[in-house]
Amino acid sequence: MDFDLMLRVTPFFVAAAWVTVQISALSLALGLAMGAIGAALRLARSRLLRVLGTAYVSIFRGTPCLIQLFVLYFGGPQVGINLDPFAAGVIGLGLNIGAYMTESIRGALVAVERGQTEAARSLGLSRFQALREVVLPQAARLMIRPLGVNSVALIKGSALVSTISVVELTYTAQRYIGSTYKPFEMFAIAAVLYMIIVYGAARAVAWLDARYAIE
Amino acid sequence: MNDVAQPMIEVIDAHKRFGALEVLKGIDLSVARGQIVAIIGPSGSGKSTLLRAINHLEPLDSGEVRLDGVLVNAPLSGNAFERHINAIRQRMGMVFQHFNLFPHLTVMQNVTMAPRLLQKLSAEQARARARALLEKVGLADKADAYPARLSGGQKQRVAIARALAMEPKVMLFDEATSALDPELVDEVNLVMKQLAEEHMTMLIVTHEMRFAADVADRVLFMDGGVVVEEGPPEVIFSNPEKERTRTFLRKYL
Amino acid sequence: MGLDFSVVPEYAHFLWLGVVWTSIVTVAAAVLAFFAGILFALVVLYAPRLVAYPVRLFMWLFMGTPLLLQLFLIYFGLGQIGIDVPALLAGIIGLGLHFAVYNADVVRAGIVAVDGGQNEAARSLGLSRLQSFTHVIVPQAVRNVTPPLGNNLIALLKDSALVSVLGVTELVHGAQLAISETYRPFEFYIVAAVLYYALNLILEAGLRLVERKVEATR
16 A cells, blocks of 8 residues: 555545535535425326426436436537536436435325324314424424435435546546556545545434434 | 153253343252143243243353253254254244244244254155144144234144144243233133143243143242242142242232 | 437447347346345354454445445456456446445345344254254345345446446447447437336336245245
């Protein structure tokens, strides 16, 4: 192990790790939004909306994320979508993880018993009020654990954007492997940084879990 | 070695602790061939541990367990001990509180599995033996059912048949009816009583005082890891010597 | 530039070849992932600490880092220590080991989930540890692990696309070959996506059949 080399390149890896964090955070936010929309679609009263929701989930979970990124970044210009790699990465990852989030959110909403809604309605609350005051708070707590799992998957999945030239952690590792011919060392640095990021996310989720999760 | 007077089961100065807690504090027990011994006592008294020590599901820290003269917890090591204990266990039958039937096998398969695998019975021989036993416990018509479809009482009767299929010298019952709904207890007790009448050597850990009084030759009262008192059921249940025994029984009778 | 799907049929052979190679890569990696996964699980559960510890470490490492990074490690790492593997083999090994680790976790959990009383009942009848494991624990564990292993297989199929980054000529790479001649990335990547989707559907149908067979004895 060439520790001297590792020490010299570490600053570049750390900078790249920060890019990974940014991409993960932004696509997580987008993913949550898409998940909420997707869940709403899948639970809608209109058949058309339900089909739309199911199609979204089916397509984005049924095809490789890599292809989704390529369609967006390389194919986008053909249909008028011109994104820089970072934006394409965030949107691509966000749409992808949104499909998984849809199922998590939908599952959480469904898991809140009907009896809760019935009790709320029988008190006189409107559908919307029942949703806001009774169902959503409980569903939100049920979502914390799946959220954690999806976040970790997202952090690891962010490595894919290296293929569309986003200078994040995996891209940097690949680049330095190519120039130093020391794959084990470069892997080690990248691995440590990924694990730190994942650990950070896990702690954040654990904190949420402790504060809000239902017993 | 095959002396008629030799006890079927002997426990000599058994000690067992779980971490800091001493659960068996020097138990001595002797069960003659064909005897029915009931062990009663509060939770945590060590009675289940004692029973499980007899077929070595709980290894003793010190002391001896003998089955028909043979040392169960022999100081052998590794594979030698494995072979030894497996052979010993084939001669003992155990019935568990939670039945532990194999859910992926039918009732018939549950009963025939060990005889076929260990005693090398042919499929036909094993099935014939199983059918006879299932008849005996009153479940011949359930032979092809899966355990999930049976009631608790039915499951326990199958469990008894499964243990009997190995033609054991002694049957160990670990709170066999404690997990059953009250109305299902009788059907299991009936089978156990029948076994008793056939002079099977039986060690019964139970909360069923009336059943113990009816079936047992001797009753042991355990509390806090020791045998407080033992004697025939008439004495123990109607006129116990020790105060502790009295206090315990008062809660139950 | 606009879209023109009419060019696709002319270059379809790249895609068909890609489908074949994707299937080969997926099957080969899946077989490795299956057997290595079982091996890792058994080691973690039953092997002495000296052997189990490095396996645990490896598993922790491979579960906490991206597959793409692992592929680079294996491809370039093996070259570094003098073993020159073709990209195809590196891809299969990387994909296989990655999912072996996830499978190992599933298998381990599936075995542990089988109630302890089952083993006690088997042992009390006189069955040896091995007999209890083979005849009582394993059949029940199989039932526990089949659905999650199936999910991992589906993920493996999709992640097989990543080996294209090493230059392996599978479906993504096939699409890229067509794109290099037609300059129509949208059309070919979409068609590739459709092909992956179809492969996925076939795989899911197959898995459902397997699950039904495993559930049959109930």
